[in-house]
Amino acid sequence: MVVDKEDLGLSLSLSFPEKRATATNSSSSPLQLNLMPSASPSPFGHLLQQKSSWTDTLPPSDRSMDACRVETRAFLKGIDVNRLPAATADAEEEAGVSSPNSTISSISGKRSEREANGEDHELERASSRGISDEEDGDNSRKKLRLSKDQSAILEESFKEHNTLNPKQKLGLAKRLGLRPRQVEVWFQNRRARTKLKQTEVDCEYLKRCCESLTEENRRLQKEVQELRALKLSPQFYMQMTPPTTLTMCPSCERVGAPPPSSSSTAVPISTPVDPRPRALVPAHPRPIPFNPWATTAIQHRPFDALHTRS
């Protein structure tokens, strides 16, 4: 599933690779993130009106300053901590020199063992920083920060595909001077955090729905109370036409409509219930004109509505 780039400005698209399209994994089902509550009222097929990258929400100045600081530090250290110098990367890649990044556990562990045998083998073993653990002086893992450019390229790539096939991963890794594993991790985290953001938005949306429904419910309860009060009040019976004028409905064998009343604004008491889901219909105060004997309105069983709705 590929979404037009234009759409990405307004919606988040979780696309999944063709290869694993048959996966039953819930995460593999296409999710179109398109939160536009006013346009797509369904609570669950929706999504957020959100920037394609949540990092975009960071003020540009902050981000550039951030990158600036990183680059300054890198410069001061005489090396970009996030980027493997191209020459070094190529050299190590071809020589297969092992220069583990920074983590202790990255050397061992199931995943690492797996990938060490895979196609990522060569690049996987190349340091992304050009600094070995020995040079670091201790075994503590240093936090790697991707440069502004690296992040931008990754974001751009993520917009196009939020998963990568091995070829794309390798290509991107090469282009960025990172290990394929780092690219993979970045995409993994990006997907996870996108999903998290979406969940938060979903939650907010459902909360609003809930509030709306609560309000609607309160309003309807009040309406029911008013109708009951009206039904039981003496005035209600005073308005009744004498029985002699009542007509029998031939269909349901109930007393039907009396002669036309003076009110021309009468509406049926048995107004059909709006079948649309109420939650998404803007709650608006409805007038409660009430004349159960209105000629044009009452069809059959005029009080059924009261019974069923109370």
Add this chain to the structure above:
DNA sequence: AGGTACGATTGCATTACATCA
């Protein structure tokens, strides 16, 4: 000092594919 962002690790689930009885 505490919170947040984010790169990295780990463990598990799923799928595809190969092998074997």
Add this chain to the structure above:
DNA sequence: CCTGATGTAATGCAATCGTAC
């Protein structure tokens, strides 16, 4: 040759850690 069971690699995700800011 076909088929079902089993093992393995690849990949994704959730949870979490650890570090930089």
